[in-house]
Amino acid sequence: MNGNRDARILVVDDEVHEREGLSMLLRGWGYETETASQGREALEKIPSFNPAVVICDLRMPDMNGLELLRELRHSHPTPTFIMLSGQGTIGEAVEATKLGAYNFLEKPLDVKKLQVELRNCLERRVNERELEIAQRRLRQAGILGRLVGGSRKMQEVMLLISQVAPSSASVLITGESGTGKELAARTLHDLSPRKMNPFVAVNCAAIPETLMESEIFGHEKGAFTGAMDRRAGCFELADGGTLLLDEIGEMHIGTQAKLLRVLEDSKVRRLGSKVEIITDVRVLAATNKVPEDAVAKGQLRSDLYFRLNVVHISIPPLRERLEDLEDLTATLFEDLQHKYQKSVRAVDSEVLELFRRYTWPGNVRELRNTLERAVVVCSGEVLRKADLAPDFGRTTPAVPEGDRTLRAGLTVGEAERLLIRETLAFTSNNKTRAAEMLGISLKTLHNKLKEYEAQP
Numbered sequence: 001m002n003g004n005r006d007a008r009i010l011v012v013d014d015e016v017h018e019r020e021g022l023s024m025l026l027r028g029w030g031y032e033t034e035t036a037s038q039g040r041e042a043l044e045k046i047p048s049f050n051p052a053v054v055i056c057d058l059r060m061p062d063m064n065g066l067e068l069l070r071e072l073r074h075s076h077p078t079p080t081f082i083m084l085s086g087q088g089t090i091g092e093a094v095e096a097t098k099l100g101a102y103n104f105l106e107k108p109l110d111v112k113k114l115q116v117e118l119r120n121c122l123e124r125r126v127n128e129r130e131l132e133i134a135q136r137r138l139r140q141a142g143i144l145g146r147l148v149g150g151s152r153k154m155q156e157v158m159l160l161i162s163q164v165a166p167s168s169a170s171v172l173i174t175g176e177s178g179t180g181k182e183l184a185a186r187t188l189h190d191l192s193p194r195k196m197n198p199f200v201a202v203n204c205a206a207i208p209e210t211l212m213e214s215e216i217f218g219h220e221k222g223a224f225t226g227a228m229d230r231r232a233g234c235f236e237l238a239d240g241g242t243l244l245l246d247e248i249g250e251m252h253i254g255t256q257a258k259l260l261r262v263l264e265d266s267k268v269r270r271l272g273s274k275v276e277i278i279t280d281v282r283v284l285a286a287t288n289k290v291p292e293d294a295v296a297k298g299q300l301r302s303d304l305y306f307r308l309n310v311v312h313i314s315i316p317p318l319r320e321r322l323e324d325l326e327d328l329t330a331t332l333f334e335d336l337q338h339k340y341q342k343s344v345r346a347v348d349s350e351v352l353e354l355f356r357r358y359t360w361p362g363n364v365r366e367l368r369n370t371l372e373r374a375v376v377v378c379s380g381e382v383l384r385k386a387d388l389a390p391d392f393g394r395t396t397p398a399v400p401e402g403d404r405t406l407r408a409g410l411t412v413g414e415a416e417r418l419l420i421r422e423t424l425a426f427t428s429n430n431k432t433r434a435a436e437m438l439g440i441s442l443k444t445l446h447n448k449l450k451e452y453e454a455q456p
């Protein structure tokens, strides 16, 4: 069986010639088909064949098309229905629409119409699935749905967010890794009139350069080798809503030029298509680089930077707002308690004291990871110092003497590079472990290594 569900169609018709004829036609178009001569048979075949579309005759002896549709309405995944009817069955057609039948075609079949209809159905399915994927990605990112922080600095950030959220202005969000840029973007969306529409996040660092344009702009079938079907891009998925371009500095410079064009005239064209689609998308961008530096280094087009930077929100590192530690710890802790269902109820004040003395290079994400580890190992009711990793607060590995010693005169950038190199040496190049020790995400570590490779 073909792995691609979108290619599978079940034809249900009690009339053998119609059924087989239609099935053959569809196979000629490249679909995989299965047939059923009546409703019951269709019900039996659907779970294993798992079609994307059911083309069904409305009038059949045992169970008519509407009854079949009613039976399947609550099954999952639900196939899309195309109902076929003879002339003069408008009443039934209306009822089918109420049940959610995607479309209605009259017999004798107009082949051209069927082709268009199928394409529409499948496109809608692809869109729905993409959205589901994007939303799942967000949920997995562990987003809490609200920003926490009573410090003056965070209050300023929150005020700015609430002021600019209602408009559709582009916002550039900057801040070190793990400071909460994605959460800020999410909050901007949630507080905007677009909140009922999708929030879609694309991580420009996680998607290979060759797939980036197709991810953002979409593509038509055959637009490039491997483009097996047509696919909506993020702009289309986020229509009416918000699109976050995360790690914008990682986007290929050529793609940036195309993106700028889309932002200027609100129209996207899928790869391999001549048709321009009008979209209404609010674009947010995030980066953990200093955007002016990225522009100076040629990693970020200056015209795109100006276009995105209508409003700039800079999220301060955690070490500059240690007042937030207590609230953040409480919120993250509650979330983790929930996640792990442990009997641990509170965090010992000694732990908080240690937290206050630490510099948190990995910011809120590092705090979350630290707490997560502690909650997992904690066996009592109170989370204590002993539950923290033994090397907590001392994550910097011993640096050997010589020219590799951290010393005055290094720039922060050089020191960072050195620290990463030393940590990797310390962990025998175990990147996961190194990222943990450095308190940054694995993704960030990869980004930094890529950056170093590019530099002499």
Ligand SMILES: Nc1ncnc2c1ncn2[C@@H]1O[C@H](COP(=O)(O)OP(=O)(O)OP(=O)(O)O)[C@@H](O)[C@H]1O
Pocket: 141, 142, 143, 144, 146, 147, 148, 149, 175, 176, 177, 178, 179, 180, 181, 182, 183, 184, 288, 328, 331, 364, 365, 368, 441, 444
């Ligand atoms: N102010 C905050 N209140 C509550 N949780 C927060 C806050 N800031 C960050 N977090 C949590 O910290 C983690 C990291 O946040 P987020 O992913 O938004 O950071 P980021 O700046 O996008 O990081 P990166 O640069 O690595 O992509 C998430 O689990 C997020 O929910």
Ligand SMILES: [Mg+2]
Pocket: 181, 182, 246, 286
């Ligand atoms: Mg992020």
